[in-house]
Amino acid sequence: MKKKILTVAVTGALLTSGSFLAGNGTILAGENGPNGPNYGGNETIKNERLHSYEEMVSFLEKADKRSEALELEVYGQSVQDRDLYLAKFGTMNEDNPTILFLTQQHGNETLTTEGALQLIKYLTSNGKNVEEIINNVNVLIAPRLNVDGAEGDVKFSLEDYVSGTHTRYNANGVDLNRDHVDRKQPETKALHQEVLQKYHPDYMIDLHHQGTQTTLGDTGELVSGSLLYPTNDNVDPEVREQSKKLGAVVYNAIDSKGYGLLSKYPGGSAPTISRNGLAVEYGISTLLLEMRGMADHYREDYVLGQKSNGYLIQQAVTAMKATLNALADGSIDSADTSFWETLPESNYEGE
Numbered sequence: 001m002k003k004k005i006l007t008v009a010v011t012g013a014l015l016t017s018g019s020f021l022a023g024n025g026t027i028l029a030g031e032n033g034p035n036g037p038n039y040g041g042n043e044t045i046k047n048e049r050l051h052s053y054e055e056m057v058s059f060l061e062k063a064d065k066r067s068e069a070l071e072l073e074v075y076g077q078s079v080q081d082r083d084l085y086l087a088k089f090g091t092m093n094e095d096n097p098t099i100l101f102l103t104q105q106h107g108n109e110t111l112t113t114e115g116a117l118q119l120i121k122y123l124t125s126n127g128k129n130v131e132e133i134i135n136n137v138n139v140l141i142a143p144r145l146n147v148d149g150a151e152g153d154v155k156f157s158l159e160d161y162v163s164g165t166h167t168r169y170n171a172n173g174v175d176l177n178r179d180h181v182d183r184k185q186p187e188t189k190a191l192h193q194e195v196l197q198k199y200h201p202d203y204m205i206d207l208h209h210q211g212t213q214t215t216l217g218d219t220g221e222l223v224s225g226s227l228l229y230p231t232n233d234n235v236d237p238e239v240r241e242q243s244k245k246l247g248a249v250v251y252n253a254i255d256s257k258g259y260g261l262l263s264k265y266p267g268g269s270a271p272t273i274s275r276n277g278l279a280v281e282y283g284i285s286t287l288l289l290e291m292r293g294m295a296d297h298y299r300e301d302y303v304l305g306q307k308s309n310g311y312l313i314q315q316a317v318t319a320m321k322a323t324l325n326a327l328a329d330g331s332i333d334s335a336d337t338s339f340w341e342t343l344p345e346s347n348y349e350g351e
């Protein structure tokens with residue numbers, strides 16, 4: 001496939017404002033890369049702010065300075081020596097449930113991290129709901145595990161990619177979400193040793209993106225996302241049940257939004273995948289949340305126009321906030337998991 005390079009020269013606008021308009025309908029490419037070409041070609045595009053690595057670090061450091069509630073930790077380094085950050089909220093009291101939100105194991109799945117940064121911002125604000133969450137839940141947020149892939153700073157060519165700016169793989173060309181047993185990559189090794197084995201989360205939501213053309217079963221309706229619990233046979237049935245409850249909380253929160261339409265992700269059962277591996281190895285109740293479309297890919301039908309960014313970021317934030325509230329008030333334990341039995345699996349249009 002021919003590499004499509006779009007216009008540049010808008011980085012300043014991206015850096016200084018939350019969003020901006022491109023009146024001429026040009027796909028705009030800052031250092032975060034274009035998110036085309038899955039858009040009509042002549043509509044106005046609203047760019048949600050996407051954070052480069054440097055901007056993300058600056059965001060986290062500022063939030064840390066501003067907030068007493070946030071504890072920011074560097075838990076490791078990537079192949080290309082970028083620091084990996086963990087944002088911690090809560091008392092870390094052992095009586096409270098601990099949840100980990102993990103984003104961007106795949107570097108081209110950017111909006112999950114944008115959602116995590118919005119959640120961090122929310123948790124550094126004052127208010128009754130935030131207080132309720134922080135007093136009752138230990139919150140761990142690990143934004144952008146694949147910091148090198150997200151920068152396109154890798155040891156292989158991205159010339160086949162639509163924009164050549166973001167990749168699924170880490171700098172060594174390894175899929176980090178297939179490295180949760182061997183942990184040969186520094187990113188996964190650090191996550192296991194310095195986060196999972198240190199803080200013992202009870203729950204984990206792993207946020208990803210999928211292609212743009214995923215539909216709800218054979219309805220032909222495009223979904224905004226997909227969900228799945230751990231499906232490996234060695235997962236303790238109680239852990240799987242609690243994972244399904246976690247899924248119910250997320251499903252109900254997203255389904256009640258106008259943009260929300262979720263399918264069941266047809267995922268595999270390999271323990272190398274975090275959804276399965278963390279449930280088997282540590283007894284963590286896990287949930288995969290896939291969002292629609294990607295920032296960059298070698299397949300054009302996986303790449304989404306930026307006009308969808310706003311609602312997809314909100315979908316991630318909605319899922320995480322609903323989970324925190326359900327953990328804070330204990331309502332997760334009475335979540336109705338019966339929807340899993342009727343939730344249609346994903347299907348794909350045009351493949």
Ligand SMILES: [Zn+2]
Nearest residue numbers: 106109208209
């Ligand atoms: Zn992914």
